[in-house]
Amino acid sequence: MTLNIEIEAFPRCINLIRTGRSEFSYHHFTRGSAHTFLTHDDEFGGRNIRLLTNDVDLLESLAISKFGPPPPWVIWYDLGPVPYNQGDPDFWSAYIWAPYWKSLSAEERDIFLERWRDRTRSYIAEAEWEEWVFKVQMEASGGDPESR
Numbered sequence: 001m002t003l004n005i006e007i008e009a010f011p012r013c014i015n016l017i018r019t020g021r022s023e024f025s026y027h028h029f030t031r032g033s034a035h036t037f038l039t040h041d042d043e044f045g046g047r048n049i050r051l052l053t054n055d056v057d058l059l060e061s062l063a064i065s066k067f068g069p070p071p072p073w074v075i076w077y078d079l080g081p082v083p084y085n086q087g088d089p090d091f092w093s094a095y096i097w098a099p100y101w102k103s104l105s106a107e108e109r110d111i112f113l114e115r116w117r118d119r120t121r122s123y124i125a126e127a128e129w130e131e132w133v134f135k136v137q138m139e140a141s142g143g144d145p146e147s148r
């Protein structure tokens with residue numbers, strides 16, 4: 001399993017992995033006959049966590065937690081809320097951001113946007129914020145503005 005998460009979420013993610021498990025060796029966790037091996041690196045302003053595990057309970061816990069990558073208005077702030085059609089921004093949008101965003105319910109998306117709006121008020125004007133929101137909602141709906 002690979003998770004692309006905000007770096008600030010890393011401690012919460014590691015603690016979830018550790019909960020109820022023993023650390024057999026560095027980044028090797030056990031729970032009964034279940035084993036989990038962890039590695040991580042940083043990319044695109046976030047942290048990639050890679051797990052090799054046979055611990056189904058852990059996988060379910062991680063799925064429920066919905067750890068996600070930093071949003072585009074952080075990673076690609078300098079590019080602005082425009083469509084990305086090549087290079088790293090396009091790859092990130094297609095393979096990291098879009099799958100995460102599409103996995104959220106409409107309610108979870110609204111909460112996500114509210115939380116991030118509070119965090120970005122000091123450097124993103126309201127008009128620009130509305131453009132970012134429109135961009136992520138259009139991408140999630142495949143370009144259909146009615147299916148937010």
